[in-house]
Amino acid sequence: MSPFRLHKVYFLFCVSVTVIGLGIPANASEDLSVFVEGGAAWQNRNDTQIPPASGTRLQIDQFDKGPFLHYRLEGYYRLNENHALRAVYAPYQVEVTGRADRNVQFNGQNFPNTADLTVNYKFNSYRLSYLYGFWGFGKDQLNLGFTAKVRDAETTFSQPGISSSYDNVGFVPLFYFEYQKAMGQKWSLNLTIDAAVAAQGRAIDAALKARRQFGRSSSLGLGWRGLEGGADNEKVFAFSWFNYAVLEWATHF
Numbered sequence: 001m002s003p004f005r006l007h008k009v010y011f012l013f014c015v016s017v018t019v020i021g022l023g024i025p026a027n028a029s030e031d032l033s034v035f036v037e038g039g040a041a042w043q044n045r046n047d048t049q050i051p052p053a054s055g056t057r058l059q060i061d062q063f064d065k066g067p068f069l070h071y072r073l074e075g076y077y078r079l080n081e082n083h084a085l086r087a088v089y090a091p092y093q094v095e096v097t098g099r100a101d102r103n104v105q106f107n108g109q110n111f112p113n114t115a116d117l118t119v120n121y122k123f124n125s126y127r128l129s130y131l132y133g134f135w136g137f138g139k140d141q142l143n144l145g146f147t148a149k150v151r152d153a154e155t156t157f158s159q160p161g162i163s164s165s166y167d168n169v170g171f172v173p174l175f176y177f178e179y180q181k182a183m184g185q186k187w188s189l190n191l192t193i194d195a196a197v198a199a200q201g202r203a204i205d206a207a208l209k210a211r212r213q214f215g216r217s218s219s220l221g222l223g224w225r226g227l228e229g230g231a232d233n234e235k236v237f238a239f240s241w242f243n244y245a246v247l248e249w250a251t252h253f
Contacts (some may be wrong), residue, residue: 010237030253035074038227040067040090046121047230048106049237052165056104057237060119063098068118076131084143086129086176090205091225092227092242093122106157109164117159123240124152125205127194129176139203145173147194149203155238168236172196172203173247190221201231209248221248 022207043061073089104111111117131145154167179194187210194205209223225246230239 001250031078033076034201035072035076037063037072037074037221037248038071039244040147041070041094041242041244042066042068043094043240045228045239045241047237047239050107050155051123051151051235052232052237054108055106056121058100058104058106060096062121062197063096063117064094066094067245068094082133084131084133086127086131086145086147088125088127088129090125090127091119092093092124104157107164107166109157111157111159111162115159117157120154120156120158122152122207123157125226126150126152127174129194131176131178139180141178141180143176143233145176147176149174149194149209164167166236174203174205183210187211188213190223196222200233201229203229207244207246209246211248211250219250219252222246223248223249234240 002203043065046060047057048060049057051056065229070092072091075087077085078084095118097116099115100111100113100117103113104117106134127147127149129145129147131143134142134144149172151168151170151172153169154165156163156165158164174194174196177195178191180188182188188211190207190211192207194203196203205225205227207223207225209221211219211221213219223246225244227244228241231237232239
């Protein structure tokens with residue numbers, strides 16, 4: 001399946017989950033939760049060198065660190081008291097322009113430093129997680145599980161009349177951790193981590209949010225998200241670190 005079709009199918013899946021949830025009666029046991037997250041993102045690090053043997057290592061974040069707008073969709077479906085599924089649609093794309101301090105070799109193409117260089121960086125993430133609740137799915141909870149992540153990444157360098165793209169679509173298994181602690185009657189503190197570390201690279205997505213409940217069926221959250229990781233192999237050297245200021249709205253059915 002092409003990256004475009006994968007992107008479209010997953011987006012429609014998330015929309016379908018929301019639509020199905022809207023049809024659940026108001027007295028349902030809150031088996032379905034939908035989270036919409038948005039805010040600002042900053043590039044703390046975004047280094048690339050393709051291929052590592054002959055390419056030029058470029059710090060993409062030197063052109064513009066942000067902030068950039070971002071959004072994210074998550075859905076949780078509780079199967080029973082201890083088991084749940086989670087789906088995530090997390091797109092990320094930025095375009096920056098600047099003048100490199102030297103000629104840049106990228107993906108077999110030379111980009112002279114006599115003209116501005118435009119870099120389009122895309123890193124979309126599609127995830128499906130299985131969670132086991134060691135205690136509760138309420139205000140106090142501890143959930144552990146596994147995440148199947150599909151990475152849809154593409155980096156494009158371009159100048160007038162010159163362009164080269166490198167795309168990388170692949171599967172990444174992650175461990176999932178979530179801890180939530182009630183902070184009074186309406187407030188709670190939530191920590192989530194999707195992460196994996198191997199010799200070939202690493203992927204870490206962590207978020208810390210303060211959430212306030214409004215009525216029985218909705219909540220607002222405010223917090224921080226960090227996304228860090230990359231790979232170093234024969235084909236690509238790429239490591240990045242993004243920080244997010246996030247505002248979250250959730251509805252529970």
